[in-house]
Amino acid sequence: MEKQGGQQAQENGTNIMHSLLRNPRLRVVSVEALVLLEIALLWFIAALGSFRRRSSSRCIRTLVWAIYTLIFLIFTYTIGFMQSSSVKNDLYPVWAVSFFAVLGCTNSITAFELDDNKQWMKLYIQLILYYMYVSVIFLHLSDAFLATSVTLLFTVTIYKNYMRIHACVLASESWYSSKLLADYMKHEADANESRYDPVSLAGYNYLVCWTGARIRSEPPCYRKQFIATENVITIEQIWHCDDRLMKSAAGARLKDVCLSFALFHLLRRRFFGFSCSESGLQKTHDFIFRGLLATEEEYDRAFRVIQVELSFLYDFFFTKYAVMYYRERMTFYLTIVSVTLTPLVILAVTHAHGIYHSSSNLTTVENKNADIVITVLNLASLALLDMLQLILYWLSDWGKVSLTCRYVSQLQRQNNKYMERMLAFLCEVRLVSSWQDKIGQYSLLESFQGNPYTRRLKSFTRWSNILYLQDQEKMGISMGLLLNNRKAGISTNVDAEVKKAIVQSLKASNGQLSNGLSSLVRNGLVEPFSWACRQETQTHTILIWHIATCYCEIAPPELSGSVEQVDVLIHHDVAMKLSRYCAYLVVFVPELLPNHQWDSKAIFDEVEKEASEFLRSVKTSKGKYQVMKNLGELEETIFVKGAKLGKQLENVRDYSARWKVIADFWSEMILFVAPSDNVRGHIERLTHGGEFITQLWALLTHAGIVEQNKGKQNV
Secondary structure (H helix, E strand, O other): HHHHHHHHHHHHHHHHHHHHHHHHHHHHHHHHHHHHHHHHHHHHHHHHHHHHHHHHHHHHHHHHHHHHHHHHHHHHHHHHHHHOEEEEEEOOOHHHHEEEEHHHOOOOOOOOOOOHHHHHHHHHHHHHHHHHHHHHHHHHOOOOHHHHHHHHHHHHHHHHHHHHHHHHHHHHOHHHHHHHHHHHHHHHHHHOOOOEOOOOOOOOOOOOEOOOEEEEEEEOOOEEEOOOOOOOEEEEHHHHHOHHHHHHHHHHHHHHHHHHHHHHHHHHHHHOOOOHHHHHHHHHHHHHHHHHHOOHHHHHHHHHHHHHHHHHHHHHHHHHHHHHHHHHHHHHHHHHHHHHHHHHHHHOOOOOEEEEOOOOOOOOEEHHOOOOOHHHHHHHHHHHHHHHHHHHHHOOOHHHHHHHHHHHHHHHHOOOHHHHHHHHHHHHOOOOOOOOOOEEEEEEEHOOOHHHHHHHHHHHHHHHHOOOOOOOOHHOOHHHHHOOOOOOEEEOOOOOHHHHHHHHHHHHOOOOOOOOOOHHHHHOOOHHHHHHHHOHHHHHHHHHHHHHHHHHHHHOOOOHHHHHHHHHHHHHHHHHHHHHHHHHHHHHHHHHHHOOHHHHHHHHHHHHHHHHHHOOOOOOHHHHHHHHHOOOOOOHHHHHHHHHHHHHHHOOOHHHHHHHHHHHHHHHHHHHHHOOHHHHHHHHHHHHHHOOOHHHHHHHHHHOOOOOOOHHHHH
């Protein structure tokens, strides 16, 4: 009897669930819940999409990825649910158009990773299929007024999605415009005007805008050449505008933004595989050394110019701002039409019919007030976000560049007071900062207290071998290389003293970069320390000097005199921040360093084991210092070499001079490892909050330094 009662209760529960699932009201509520979720996700990704370039937080990056993926999945499921459901509703087409608008509405992210841009053909096919799915839902519209208004809004929404796809095409296939720029710069390099001024930028014809320019090709090389028209705007033209606006402080900021935009085009050219023809020119060298970095007061400005340039680079590859820039009028008209149509659709929604079953016996259920409210809020949210994003575009650097180019072009014909006032207003509006002004930190001596990372790694590798890799050696796979369970230290600010030390080192090198040997020459200490710069790879050199720097950090201090103490603190701060940042690059971002990233990973894994063997049971800094001080010098391991170098540095009795030597070394080393052909790697790191080494990479590129001066490391 009890068994029969249990079965009956189970059957009753099943029947209740089936009846609820067949309930027309419950089905509509389910769709409404998905509509609200989709709109909420849209607002989240609109905010977080641009924020990810200002934060290296893994949590934010994971959240953006989850929302970016869920939006497509929810759209596909909901459209299929509405189309296949036996319950139809006049509000379904409105919700379907809203879902469709979500896919192309946000400007802050069009691609999560660089490879997503190559999937534009897949997105194009999806757009066609989605168009067909939504069109089928339109067949159930019974209200002519609603059908007309929703169809018009749907047409505008289709083009918005097309613009999103076009942004991906622009980011992955715009080699032609880069080719035009490469040919133009080659022509400029061949001309190589002898008269130029890197301060006033006279003679620097870097292109800012060439949309609609006339182009010709001439034998024998058939390079593309621009014919001078009002559509071609160069940095020299903008810098030499002598009107009231351009002479003001606001005009100076506009000039710097336009300079960043011109440099962004030069940097983008490298991504598409075109060479920097101007890199060998003295004119290019002087642009940085005698221009942007002419005085100490200009150092911060130089880094601001580079940061804005990298913002343009990020926006080009991961957002819709570039396609909005090139299609400004269409973007403006589409937004106005979309916002204008929204009240019309809302008015039609208030007269929508009820719910009905698609069967011979129609059962009509009137729409609830909640359905109308949710639909109105949905449409109003989309219109508000549309208008807000258009305003943000004009307040962004893209809008400032566009208006500045128009203003400069019109100055040749008339003085536009309205545009002058608008530009002056835009210069006063400052949005959030372009990038986080921080660098990652990692200390080998502080990272393995009790060595939990190595234990966890060994445990995972052992179980991985059992479950997945029965013959790991035969497959040629090392789980130790694939995994990175290490934890970085707290990121620190890149203060003015760090930037000043790096710039002074760059100017002292005059473009002939060194891996630290030149700093030893300047300090008169080549003989005792040069061996530590002549290592097999730059990873060896970085780790040896990092261990030595950590040794000096835990060694007993010897401060004397207030003036010396200030100098010591400055040199100590610069040395420790750059040392830990270079170690951070080896451990977490080895692809941006000269050596192959897997070589760097393998080397560091072995060095970590060496450190663990010597310091396994040591907990205090004083204990670590004693162990390292008592190490012999017979073994040729990196850790032993680092301890040896640390003891040699400790013998420099002048405490201030000791830290000056270390700070000067790291200021040179960070510059030496910055030049790279891995353009893709630098662009991909922009979505992780950016790296300071990327700023140095861009700065050196515009100084004509595109590769390491390999001959200098063995001086």
